[in-house]
Amino acid sequence: MESTKVKNEVHIFKNLFKKHYKETQLILPQDLALREVALQPIDGNYYVRHLAFETEKQLIEYITHVHIPKHLYYSSAKYKDPGNQIMNEKMWLGSDLVFDIDANEILQCKDKVIEITFCKKCGYTATGESSERLCPLCGSEVAKFEHVEPQCLKLAFEYLKNLVDIIESDFGFSTYKASFSGNRGFHLIVELPNPHDTIDVESRRELVSYIALSDAYKKIIKNVYVANKNRKGSAYPLPRICDGGIRRRIAKALLKRVADAKLKEFLLNCLDKIESGKLKELLDILVNNIDDILNEVAVPIDSKVTIDVTHLVRIxxxxxxxxxxxxxxxxxxxxxxxQYHEVSLEGVTELFKIKILVDLPTITVIDRVFKIRRGDIIELEYAYASYFVFKGVAELLTIVR
Ligand SMILES: [Zn+2]
Structure with missing residues (x-):
């Protein structure tokens, strides 16, 4: 009985995904033929890697007929022979610069991430981070549910904007694509022109510490401004937007905290002449808000992703x-x-009848607040239903026409 249900569920989603891939416009790199394509099929928990396609048409043919993907990626790397099974023989030509920003990694959101360990069999639930694998009540394998509130996505988006600002203003790259990850964050793919695309792992690590502001950077900044605070007249020049680099980033964050018109002008227009009393006022604002400012300036990117020159990017x-x-x-x-229509499947207007497997706290999914309990049977539009089903806290019973 149980397995028939699961089979039916997979079958329904398989058809919906297939329809999506037939109709949607995937955003692919111009040089698709140089990329490794990888996927996880919707009906299996394994990866199919080292695929290579000459054209988008061939790729669509594959993902609508051979394996319908649950997850679909292309390599940030370009290779002479992307389909080669042996990594060393692919012949690396260069890589895009890629970034992940996850809402659950944002300091202000740490207490807004909901993590639940639960047992589908008996209904046992425990909140918070946990490493237990077996249910303490019945011994069955437990599952995990993680949820991030939409307000945290908005915060993550502010960091994405900061990141794009750095890419454009500090690095001078203008070809990039930003996307919502489809779960809890954002991706940015910067298509580096040659020869920048061949920068190595070490250089990428340097970029990460500049963007994320490593502790070393933070310490230097604090030393420069906070330690100088009480030394009369010898304060290090205050940051202004025309300065460029980290000073520009600090000046931008500082600008939001300044009300005085003269000081705003100083930050924005790089005034050279300004009374020392005013400068002292600005320094005080900077020093008093230094931790908040650094937290705003430091973009919480996933360093592993950016450093890895063979990373697989979600398409x-x-x-x-x-x-x-x-x-x-x-x-x-x-x-x-x-917004609902941006994450949902086009043209799918049916309701999906699902059965909830676990008690959940009140959560917001997209734009709707849910308070659901184990055993509830509800009918929902696609993207709400799919969220609970794919997160493992509900099973699909049927489609209501
Ligand atoms: Zn149990």
Whole structure:
């Protein structure tokens, strides 16, 4: 009985995903033929790697007929022979610069991440981080549920904007694609022109510490401003937006905390002449807010992702098997509001009847607040239903036409 249900569930999603891949416009690199393509099939827990396609058409043919993906990626690396099974024989030509920003890694969101360990069999639940693998009540294997509130995605988006600002203003790269990951964060793919695309792991590590502000950077900044605070008249020149680099980033964060018109002008227009009393006022604002400012300036990127020159990038506009949502390309980088129609499947208007397997605290999914209990049977639009099913806390019973 149980396995028939699961088979039915997989079958339904398989058809929906297949339809999506037939109709959607995947966002692929111009040089697709140089990329390794990898996927995890919707009906299996394994990876199919070292795929290579000459054209987008061949790729679509594969993912709609051979393996319908639960997760779909291409390599940030370009290779002479991307389909070669042996990494060393692929012949690396260079890599994009890629970034992940996850909302659950943001300091201000640490207490807004919901983590639950639960047992589907008996209903046991425990909140918070846990390493237990077996249910203490019945001995069955436990599962985990992780949820991030949409307000944290908005915060993560502010960091994405900061990151794009650094990429454009400090590094001078203008070809990039930003996307929502389809789960709890954002991706940025910067297509580096030759010869920048061949920068090695060590150089990428340097970029990471510049963007994320390593502790060493933070210490230097604090020493420069905070330690100088009481030395009369010898304060290190205060940061202004025209300075460039980290000083520019600090000046931008400082600007948000300054009300005085003269000081704003100093930061924005790089005034050279300003009374020392005013400078002291600005220094006080900087010193009093130094931790907040550094936290704002430091972009919480996943360093492993950016350093790795063979990283597999989730394809924008593909579906994320952790939620069933579309990992959509972001076209407007000014503001982000998670919207139902952007993550859902186009043209799917049916309701999905699901059965909830665990008691959950009150959570917001996209734009709707849910308070659900184990045993509840509810009918929901696709993206709400798929969220609970792919997160493992519900099973799909049927589609209500
Ligand atoms: Zn149990």
């Amino acid at each position: 924008p506009n593909s579906l994320n098997g952790k939620t069933g949502w579309k990992a959509f390309l972001i076209k407007d980088l000014t503001n982000f509001e998670l």
